[in-house]
Amino acid sequence: MSNANPYALLFEPIQIGPVTARNRFYQVPHCTGLGHVRPRADAAVRGMKAEGGWAVVSNQETEIHPTSDLSPFAEGRLWDGRDIPALRLMTDAVHAHGALAAIQLVHNGNHAQNLLTRAPVLAPSEMSVDTTHPKQAQAMDKADIREFRRWHRDAALRAKDAGFDIIYVYAGHNMTLAHHFMLPHMNQRCDEYGGSLENRVRLTRELLEDTHEAVGDSCAVAFRFAIDEVIGADGMQASEEGRAVVELLSDLPDLWDVNVADWSNDSATTRFQPEDGYQNAFLSHVKQITRKPVVGVGRLTSPDMMLSMVKKGIVDLIGAARPSIADPFIPNKIEEGRVDEIRECIGCNICVSSDNLGIPIRCTQNPTMGEEWRRGWHPEIIAPKTSEANTLVIGGGPAGLECAMQLARRGYQVTLAEASSELGGRVAKECGLPGLSAWSRVKDYRVNDLKQRGNVQLFTDSRLDGEQVAELGIEHVFVATGSRWRSDGMGRSTQRHLPTIASGAEVLTPDDIMNGKLPFGGPVVIYDDDHIYLAGVIAEKLATAGYSVVFVTPDSLVSAYAVHTLEQPRIQARLIELGVDIRCNQVLAAVEGDMARIRCAFTGRDAEIPCASTVLVTERQRETALYDSLRGSGLKTLELIGDAASPGLIVDAVFAGHRAARNFERPKAEAEKDWFRRETIDLAEESL
Numbered sequence: 016m017s018n019a020n021p022y023a024l025l026f027e028p029i030q031i032g033p034v035t036a037r038n039r040f041y042q043v044p045h046c047t048g049l050g051h052v053r054p055r056a057d058a059a060v061r062g063m064k065a066e067g068g069w070a071v072v073s074n075q076e077t078e079i080h081p082t083s084d085l086s087p088f089a090e091g092r093l094w095d096g097r098d099i100p101a102l103r104l105m106t107d108a109v110h111a112h113g114a115l116a117a118i119q120l121v122h123n124g125n126h127a128q129n130l131l132t133r134a135p136v137l138a139p140s141e142m143s144v145d146t147t148h149p150k151q152a153q154a155m156d157k158a159d160i161r162e163f164r165r166w167h168r169d170a171a172l173r174a175k176d177a178g179f180d181i182i183y184v185y186a187g188h189n190m191t192l193a194h195h196f197m198l199p200h201m202n203q204r205c206d207e208y209g210g211s212l213e214n215r216v217r218l219t220r221e222l223l224e225d226t227h228e229a230v231g232d233s234c235a236v237a238f239r240f241a242i243d244e245v246i247g248a249d250g251m252q253a254s255e256e257g258r259a260v261v262e263l264l265s266d267l268p269d270l271w272d273v274n275v276a277d278w279s280n281d282s283a284t285t286r287f288q289p290e291d292g293y294q295n296a297f298l299s300h301v302k303q304i305t306r307k308p309v310v311g312v313g314r315l316t317s318p319d320m321m322l323s324m325v326k327k328g329i330v331d332l333i334g335a336a337r338p339s340i341a342d343p344f345i346p347n348k349i350e351e352g353r354v355d356e357i358r359e360c361i362g363c364n365i366c367v368s369s370d371n372l373g374i375p376i377r378c379t380q381n382p383t384m385g386e387e388w389r390r391g392w393h394p395e396i397i398a399p400k401t402s403e404a405n406t407l408v409i410g411g412g413p414a415g416l417e418c419a420m421q422l423a424r425r426g427y428q429v430t431l432a433e434a435s436s437e438l439g440g441r442v443a444k445e446c447g448l449p450g451l452s453a454w455s456r457v458k459d460y461r462v463n464d465l466k467q468r469g470n471v472q473l474f475t476d477s478r479l480d481g482e483q484v485a486e487l488g489i490e491h492v493f494v495a496t497g498s499r500w501r502s503d504g505m506g507r508s509t510q511r512h513l514p515t516i517a518s519g520a521e522v523l524t525p526d527d528i529m530n531g532k533l534p535f536g537g538p539v540v541i542y543d544d545d546h547i548y549l550a551g552v553i554a555e556k557l558a559t560a561g562y563s564v565v566f567v568t569p570d571s572l573v574s575a576y577a578v579h580t581l582e583q584p585r586i587q588a589r590l591i592e593l594g595v596d597i598r599c600n601q602v603l604a605a606v607e608g609d610m611a612r613i614r615c616a617f618t619g620r621d622a623e624i625p626c627a628s629t630v631l632v633t634e635r636q637r638e639t640a641l642y643d644s645l646r647g648s649g650l651k652t653l654e655l656i657g658d659a660a661s662p663g664l665i666v667d668a669v670f671a672g673h674r675a676a677r678n679f680e681r682p683k684a685e686a687e688k689d690w691f692r693r694e695t696i697d698l699a700e701e702s703l
């Protein structure tokens with residue numbers, strides 16, 4: 016590349032033990048919900064990163080033994096030689112694009128419930144498994160530790176056979192046996208593996224030595240280490256024991272991959288950790304202690320931030336999981352001077368939620384993520400147009416913007432009409448709520464792209480009706496008119512009995528709040544039958560504005576779905592800190608004058624609470640009037656997409672817009688079976 020590129024430093028090769036990374040871009044291990052269950056799809060995800068320029072592409076935590084069985088989650092698996100061919104799919108895909116392949120070997124200790132294998136759970140000391148599953152771990156004796164070391168060593172040899180170049184020892188996220196041995200609250204042993212820090216680190220040291228001895232001739236040995244638990248003096252701290260661990264192990268690994276624990280701190284959302292590079296403060300001294308290369312993460316999407324981290328000596332390699340999911344082509348875009356084309360991660364953790372739900376990975380910003388193999392989608396390539404057709408997209412929310420952008424990339428003439436004065440739809444509104452400003456990247460990236468294209472016309476303040484559509488004379492129409500929040504209280508919990516709402520009672524919806532309307536006074540009852548993020552964010556907004564807020568939900572948690580995005584405890588804590596009165600397990604029965612009646616979800620017993628104003632966050636109604644009026648009007652294409660077709664998350668709307676654009680003018684037989692390839696079980700395997 017030309018030295019004129021201001022980011023040339025990021026493209027220097029880096030030696031990692033016996034292997035060389037072609038540049039400083041390092042995709043650290045991350046889950047995909049694909050793993051051993053869908054290895055072809057997983058290999059395609061990883062191959063795409065290599066194609067996008069990442070020098071190192073890691074897989075995800077990979078179980079080394081049946082006593083570390085994470086079922087039903089789809090992580091990596093390398094219990095024995097039968098798992099090698101599936102992993103070789105990945106190493107081949109990564110090598111095909113000149114990158115190094117890394118594998119994150121893991122034994123999850125008491126984090127593994129062993130539901131599939133029904134094996135005993137192992138831990139440094141006697142303790143329960145770390146979920147609410149009714150099972151306890153047994154303390155490992157010396158023979159168990161010897162066995163564990165043998166499993167790890169054998170797995171490293173199998174990983175080498177599978178073609179991996181970098182093999183991890185993993186002590187992080189409070190989820191691995193090596194980490195559990197290090198942490199005093201999990202290790203109450205009195206032998207040489209417990210007590211002093213040196214003793215607690217002994218097992219990790221042995222794993223690093225064993226791995227070097229087994230595969231170090233040709234593979235690098237990486238060490239992924241959570242240097243801080245981000246709970247202050249109650250846990251490991253980067254400035255105290257975290258630092259001491261780096262000093263103790265110093266040059267033993269070929270590479271330090273340093274982050275923070277637990278996963279919710281490592282993969283912090285922008286709502287709770289707005290700054291990119293938020294882990295730098297924990298990392299900064301590691302390079303002063305070890306001579307080995309250091310990789311660090313922190314939702315790094317800005318090339319300037321990356322450059323400054325290398326220049327300041329914080330890291331040698333730029334680590335990324337989520338930024339590489341949102342845009343697998345970040346390195347190539349930086350190298351080719353296309354920085355403004357980077358599709359930045361918004362820190363929403365929908366990708367994380369996929370893993371927690373045991374489903375294939377998806378990403379709000381990158382609708383092709385997880386679809387590389389099963390649908391054959393490429394984030395940077397889309398089939399060119401097959402005709403000179405003109406297209407009209409109605410609605411400029413995430414679905415409409417994505418659909419318009421992809422149609423334009425295909426070369427079609429695109430007209431996009433948006434009713435309001437601003438593009439972005441729900442994103443333009445939601446990004447004005449507390450903590451969600453980074454979500455505007457969903458609109459910014461797409462609007463920026465659309466504005467640069469000569470084949471696109473963008474119209475705001477243009478609410479179209481059927482007649483106007485006919486006047487435009489465009490025969491291919493995509494209707495992305497979205498949805499609006501209901502004001503009658505209909506929701507999951509109220510299908511049989513709608514709450515009665517007294518005439519004159521002030522009832523607001525999220526749309527009202529996002530349009531700038533505020534309750535006339537408190538207490539404000541926020542009724543959350545949606546359970547995702549919006550009710551919690553609105554509660555935060557109103558409580559911060561000084562309202563007395565009562566949060567009522569039929570669930571036993573505030574924003575229960577946010578468990579999957581790792582935010583739920585933070586959301587509930589924030590509302591408690593703001594003085595919000597939280598009433599869980601309560602269904603809204605009535606809004607009456609100056610009070611609301613709530614009903615216990617279990618006993619049906621009623622209680623009355625003071626209520627001057629109510630915000631209902633329950634369900635949405637699809638905006639289909641325009642679509643309905645256009646049906647039967649002879650248009651060649653009429654397709655309803657996004658929230659107007661099926662209200663859901665932003666990720667769903669972006670995906671729907673993308674799919675519609677890909678399928679446009681696709682041969683009918685193909686488009687009709689838009690369904691995807693499935694990875695089926697090879698029955699021959701059962702005879703092994």
Ligand code: ADP
Pocket residue numbers: 409410411412413414415432433434435439440441442477478479480495496497498638641656657658659665668
């Ligand atoms: P989605 O998530 O499916 O993209 P949104 O609700 O975010 O849905 O966006 C829908 C957009 O469609 C909104 O910005 C809304 O103003 C716009 N819209 C709704 N009806 C019309 C219409 N008849 N003409 C033009 N734009 C419309």
Ligand code: SF4
Pocket residue numbers: 337338340341359360361362363364365366367377378379380381
């Ligand atoms: Fe980032 Fe959200 Fe995509 Fe995950 S789903 S990579 S957090 S934009």
